[in-house]
Amino acid sequence: MSVYSFPPSTISNEISQEFGYKEWMVCRFLQFIPKLEDCLGAMEKEPPKYIRINTLKITKSELIQKLIQKDIMYEDTILDEVLLIKSSRYPIGATTEYLRGYYYIQDLSSCLAVDELDVLPNQLNLDMASAPGGKTTYISQKMQNSGCVIALEPSIKRINALRFNLLRCGVRNSCIYALSGAHAGKLGLKFDRILLDAPCSGEGIIAKDPTIKTRLVPQQIANCVHRQIELLQCAINIVKPGGLIVYSTCTFAPEENELVINKLLSMNNKIKIEPQKYGEPGLTKYGDLILDQRLTNTRRFYPHLHNTSGFFIAKIRVISGE
Amino acid sequence: MLRRTYDRLGCFEYFEGNDKCILIKEQSKTKVREVYLTSKSAGEIALSICPTHAGIMIGRLGKRLVPSLQGAEIIYQLGRKYPFITVNEMGEKLVLYGRDVFGQSITDASPNIKASQNLVIINSRQETLAIGLAKVPSQHIFKEGSVTVINVLDIGYYLRFQGKELS
Numbered sequence: 001m002s003v004y005s006f007p008p009s010t011i012s013n014e015i016s017q018e019f020g021y022k023e024w025m026v027c028r029f030l031q032f033i034p035k036l037e038d039c040l041g042a043m044e045k046e047p048p049k050y051i052r053i054n055t056l057k058i059t060k061s062e063l064i065q066k067l068i069q070k071d072i073m074y075e076d077t078i079l080d081e082v083l084l085i086k087s088s089r090y091p092i093g094a095t096t097e098y099l100r101g102y103y104y105i106q107d108l109s110s111c112l113a114v115d116e117l118d119v120l121p122n123q124l125n126l127d128m129a130s131a132p133g134g135k136t137t138y139i140s141q142k143m144q145n146s147g148c149v150i151a152l153e154p155s156i157k158r159i160n161a162l163r164f165n166l167l168r169c170g171v172r173n174s175c176i177y178a179l180s181g182a183h184a185g186k187l188g189l190k191f192d193r194i195l196l197d198a199p200c201s202g203e204g205i206i207a208k209d210p211t212i213k214t215r216l217v218p219q220q221i222a223n224c225v226h227r228q229i230e231l232l233q234c235a236i237n238i239v240k241p242g243g244l245i246v247y248s249t250c251t252f253a254p255e256e257n258e259l260v261i262n263k264l265l266s267m268n269n270k271i272k273i274e275p276q277k278y279g280e281p282g283l284t285k286y287g288d289l290i291l292d293q294r295l296t297n298t299r300r301f302y303p304h305l306h307n308t309s310g311f312f313i314a315k316i317r318v319i320s321g322e
Numbered sequence: 323m324l325r326r327t328y329d330r331l332g333c334f335e336y337f338e339g340n341d342k343c344i345l346i347k348e349q350s351k352t353k354v355r356e357v358y359l360t361s362k363s364a365g366e367i368a369l370s371i372c373p374t375h376a377g378i379m380i381g382r383l384g385k386r387l388v389p390s391l392q393g394a395e396i397i398y399q400l401g402r403k404y405p406f407i408t409v410n411e412m413g414e415k416l417v418l419y420g421r422d423v424f425g426q427s428i429t430d431a432s433p434n435i436k437a438s439q440n441l442v443i444i445n446s447r448q449e450t451l452a453i454g455l456a457k458v459p460s461q462h463i464f465k466e467g468s469v470t471v472i473n474v475l476d477i478g479y480y481l482r483f484q485g486k487e488l489s
Contacts (some may be wrong), residue, residue: 099418099477100449124363146341148363163375164480167392172342173361175373187371 001225001263003218003255004287006031015040021213025203032283033252035304042303043310047207049085049092050077051103052111052134056141056170058102066097078278081141082111084307101168106134109204109301109311113197113248114138116276116315122147123192126238128181128231131158133165135195140171148173150187154180181231185238193244194235198228200249200256204310207303221253228260236268242320244274248313254286257312258295264316265292273297274315280305282314345369345376346383355383357393388440391475395450398442405432405441407454407463407471414445417452418478423471425464435460443471452476 006027015030016023019040026036033039051074053060060081067074073086085092092098093105114135119125119142127136130151139149151166151174153159159178166174179186181196201221206212228249235245249256261282265271272294279299284291301311343365345358360368360377368376380393389397389404398404409417413427423443435441435456443452454471456463463470 094481096414096418096445096449096451096477099481122363124367146361146363148361148367150367159374161480166375167378168477168480170378170392172359172377173364174375174377175360175364175368175371176375177371178374189367189371 001222001255001259003221004028004289005218006287019044019213022216024218025213025216029252031287032254033302038304039302043207045207047107047303047309048307050106050108050111051083051085051092052106052138053081053083053103054101054137054141054169055081056145057100063097063102066102070095077108079108079111079115082108099168101170104134104137104165104169106138107309109250109306109308110134110197111138112278112301113246113311113313114142114195116313117193117195117246118244119143119193124189125149125193126184126191126195127151128184128194128196128235129153129199130162130176131155132161135197136162136174137165137169137171139195140169140173143173145171145173148175150189150191151176152179152181152184154178182234184234190238190240191243192240194239195246196231196235197248198231198256200224200228200251201253202250203252204250207309221255225255225260228256229263232260232264233267236264236271236316236318239318241318243318245316245318246313247316248311250309250311252310254283257300258283258286258291258298261295261298261314261316262291265294270319272317272319274317276313276315278306279313282312357381357383357387359396389453391450391453391477394440394442394453398444398450405435405439406444407431407441408444408446409451410446414451417443417473417476420473420476420478420482422469422473423454424466425468425470426466428464428470431460431463433460435463440474441471443473443476450477
């Protein structure tokens with residue numbers, strides 16, 4: 001799949017100079033990011049800090065008491081288990097409460113992806129790209145430590161991080177396999193729910209890694225797309241009829257988001273895109289390209305509109321054969 | 323052996339309860355047997371498709387069960403029959419930085435701790451911070467100016483070791 005490019009303009013030149021991006025990126029962003037300067041401005045600031053309460057170990061009211069005792073100021077969010085940290089005297093990742101697994105530092109958009117997965121206790125679920133374990137631990141939490149969540153991660157080093165987080169959060173319904181998500185079929189299992197938080201170009205997390213502004217090249221986007229299509233097709237093949245797949249990325253690139261879903265819709269007649277509660281509707285037009293109208297059910301998240309990292313979520317139901 | 327251990331430690335009902343499974347994995351190189359606590363479903367899958375890790379590793383099985391940090395925490399929280407020391411706020415900070423425990427940091431301790439005995443290190447809120455090894459018996463454990471409990475493994479270890487596997 002090719003990466004679309006758009007001609008430079010006076011505006012793209014000005015914006016790229018102001019915010020330090022390569023101009024080809026800005027030319028693309030102008031096609032689909034609303035109020036682009038506000039978005040890029042939001043990514044110049046420190047990203048908001050969210051924590052997800054780990055209800056396997058503590059209740060919301062108990063954790064709030066502990067936060068208050070430590071003078072940590074917070075706000076509720078659209079998800080009951082996720083708090084926005086407004087101020088803290090201590091680094092939020094070094095408190096006893098963090099080390100004890102009472103909460104996980106996790107962006108709201110990541111939590112929304114798991115929330116859309118509609119996980120239930122006693123299911124058999126899969127996290128195809130699990131490390132470092134934020135979404136896996138949230139899945140386990142929603143399953144109340146019952147059933148089984150299979151966590152895949154091909155990198156041994158990242159497995160150590162994953163294992164630590166699962167232990168820290170008290171997750172006992174997990175099995176970790178040193179396996180790429182593309183080879184998940186080798187397990188011979190069919191899953192109720194699959195989460196695919198796909199490796200991507202990371203445009204949506206430039207606030208955490210500003211080097212992406214200048215080091216990203218179009219070929220990296222193309223490489224990601226190839227991998228994402230392979231992973232998502234694998235997920236469709238191993239989900240139970242009637243099961244649910246959530247595909248998510250932390251990039252703005254339509255090639256890695258709507259166009260991947262568009263491709264899979266054309267390859268599979270047994271899937272449908274389900275609506276979601278939050279976010280901006282996905283793109284159905286990109287440059288001169290007209291996309292499947294069903295993509296309006298996918299969702300985009302922008303830093304300046306939603307106070308999250310840039311994110312994309314597609315909720316895919318595999319239609320039952322009956 | 324495991325069941326006798328649970329019974330002795332007062333946590334039999336927990337480990338034998340519904341939706342729990344105990345797995346034992348023998349490491350091929352070292353012959354060390356690791357004990358894992360999983361959900362029933364995860365245990366069934368792990369038995370049919372051997373994973374890299376499953377559930378929570380609660381200890382190592384030799385002549386007796388030597389609890390891991392997570393295993394000791396479960397046992398202490400449930401049975402309260404596991405030896406413990408309670409540290410003050412300063413002691414808590416030092417333990418979380420990987421430091422050993424001085425006698426003056428200890429505010430409470432089990433009455434019958436023996437030298438070289440494993441124990442859990444907890445804070446004033448009864449939260450497990452580490453597993454430790456007593457250098458001295460109970461009657462000397464509060465001795466000021468001396469390290470009386472060695473910090474074997476604390477909950478801050480990962481942040482310090484940046485994810486490297488610990489032996």
